[in-house]
Amino acid sequence: MKKLALAFLCFTAGVLTSAIGAQATNKPWLIEVHGGAGDIARDTTTPEQDKAFRATLAQAIQAAGKVLNSGGTSVQAVESAIRILEDSGLFDSGKGAIYNAAGFNELDAAIMDGKTLRAGSVAAVRTAKHPITLARAVMDQTPHVMLVGPGADQFLSSIHGEQVDPLYYFNEGKWQALVKQLGSEGKPIPLRPAGAPSAPAALVPAGGLASVEKPARHYGTVGVVAMDRHGNLAAGTSTGGSQGKLPGRMGDSPIIGAGTYASNESCAVSATGVGEYFIRLTIARDVCGLVQYEHMPLQQAADTIIHTRLKKLDGVGGLIAITPDSQAVWSFNTPGMYRARLRQGAKMNISIYSDEP
Ligand code: ASP
Numbered sequence: 001m002k003k004l005a006l007a008f009l010c011f012t013a014g015v016l017t018s019a020i021g022a023q024a025t026n027k028p029w030l031i032e033v034h035g036g037a038g039d040i041a042r043d044t045t046t047p048e049q050d051k052a053f054r055a056t057l058a059q060a061i062q063a064a065g066k067v068l069n070s071g072g073t074s075v076q077a078v079e080s081a082i083r084i085l086e087d088s089g090l091f092d093s094g095k096g097a098i099y100n101a102a103g104f105n106e107l108d109a110a111i112m113d114g115k116t117l118r119a120g121s122v123a124a125v126r127t128a129k130h131p132i133t134l135a136r137a138v139m140d141q142t143p144h145v146m147l148v149g150p151g152a153d154q155f156l157s158s159i160h161g162e163q164v165d166p167l168y169y170f171n172e173g174k175w176q177a178l179v180k181q182l183g184s185e186g187k188p189i190p191l192r193p194a195g196a197p198s199a200p201a202a203l204v205p206a207g208g209l210a211s212v213e214k215p216a217r218h219y220g221t222v223g224v225v226a227m228d229r230h231g232n233l234a235a236g237t238s239t240g241g242s243q244g245k246l247p248g249r250m251g252d253s254p255i256i257g258a259g260t261y262a263s264n265e266s267c268a269v270s271a272t273g274v275g276e277y278f279i280r281l282t283i284a285r286d287v288c289g290l291v292q293y294e295h296m297p298l299q300q301a302a303d304t305i306i307h308t309r310l311k312k313l314d315g316v317g318g319l320i321a322i323t324p325d326s327q328a329v330w331s332f333n334t335p336g337m338y339r340a341r342l343r344q345g346a347k348m349n350i351s352i353y354s355d356e357p
Contacts (some may be wrong), residue, residue: 006155024164027231028344029068030322033061033081034332035043035091036220036272037318040336042353053090054350057340058083061350065227065342066105074226074234074268077138081108082132082238085222089171091338092220094130097169098239099178103190104248105169107240108254109135114233114262114324121254122152124247125222129162135254137161139330149248155235169240170196196234220338223251225262225322233324235284236264249277264324266292267301272337273310273317281309287321298323302331 025090031194035057039305045053053113064081068074087096097105104298109131110121120139123146128134134156138147142337147155156163170193192199228234236261237253245251252259252275259275270285278284283305290301302321310317311333318340320325340350351357 005336006174014035014294018084023135024179025229026231027227027348028326029074029077029229030067030227030328031061031064031068031077031081031342032320032322032328033057033085033340034221034223034270034318034320034330035085035338036222037125037316037332037334037337039334040338040352044089045352047269050352053338053352055086056088057350058339058348060222060224061342061348063342064224065344068226068228068344071195071229073230075111076230077135077235078104078111078224078226079132081224081226082222082236083130086130086132090220091222091254092240092243093222093238093338095169096171096174098174098220098243100241100243100245100247100249101178101182101187101190103178103193104166104247106241106247106249107238107243108125108251110256110260111135111236112234112256112262112268113139113237114264114268115230117263119252119256119260121146123148123158123250123254125149126166127153127163128156129164130234134161134236135236136184148250150338166193167195172200174243175199177242185244185276187244217239221251221259221272223236223253223260223272225237225268225270225321227268227322227324227326228240231264231324233262233264233268233322235260235268235270237272241270242275252283255279258302259284261285261288263288263292267298267321267323267327269319269321271317271319272280273332273334274315275331277310277313277315279316281305281313281315283310283319287319298326298327299329299331305331306331314316 064077070147112119223237266288
């Protein structure tokens with residue numbers, strides 16, 4: 001009789017445990033992706049550009065969805081989507097990284113695991129093909145959170161990560177954008193990167209470099225937030241930083257709590273915009289703080305930070321964010337932000353301009 005009772009107890013406990021487990025492992029997954037905010041408007045975007053941006057956002061979010069569908073973690077999903085955006089050359093990230101004032105590229109990235117609060121980040125790296133993968137290696141393979149400058153590149157080399165030549169990042173359009181900006185600011189123009197093809201003559205303006213108009217503001221950082229089937233959150237951000245920045249300048253993206261943050265207790269955030277404001281306001285952590293301590297709905301928390309606190313300092317930019325209870329929002333105070341959302345089993349939402357949902 002005793003044995004029977006014990007067997008019944010074990011059976012009941014087993015059923016309960018697996019029910020709780022099944023529930024936890026079968027949570028519908030959720031992903032959001034951004035490709036930067038800025039002066040992005042219909043009348044300055046060609047149909048081809050519009051199509052290319054949407055297609056790349058779709059490709060990245062679908063890759064992350066595939067990871068989560070097959071039981072992968074949110075950290076894996078975030079990394080896989082960001083790698084695609086880094087490779088695309090369309091955004092200020094990875095291959096598409098913009099130039100600093102001295103005419104070379106320094107890249108920043110961060111990733112955070114909301115389940116464990118472990119995080120990895122790199123700043124001012126010069127040879128990484130995939131800064132997000134390097135950030136993940138810092139998280140997984142070192143006792144540290146952040147590596148910067150030559151130390152980060154040395155670490156990349158020591159783990160035999162993918163390293164590239166400076167010319168990998170060369171792009172005539174991005175170079176000309178730098179020349180335009182420095183020209184309009186009356187700053188010295190650095191030498192063209194060694195080995196780059198010579199500049200097409202038509203690109204030099206008739207009135208000299210000082211005659212160029214002020215370039216449009218576009219913050220093309222990329223970022224991803226995801227929740228996996230276990231309900232665990234992760235966030236990642238990867239950027240070339242702000243165009244014409246001083247060498248050694250670090251933005252908000254690699255700073256945990258500023259441009260990137262994830263905690264299962266509150267939310268996951270990836271931000272984009274003028275990093276200096278996002279650092280001063282600890283934007284990503286503040287959004288999660290409002291959710292965690294004030295129990296604010298996520299949209300209200302994000303809007304409070306972007307439309308009230310950031311606006312008060314005249315800061316520009318935006319963010320994507322999700323919570324463990326499947327709230328998913330974005331908020332930005334610029335004319336556009338490249339962004340996409342995908343919930344398991346639902347239709348994908350890809351938007352660029354502010355009048356899109
Ligand atoms: N936040 C980035 C930085 O300041 C730039 C961006 O979002 O495009 O480095």
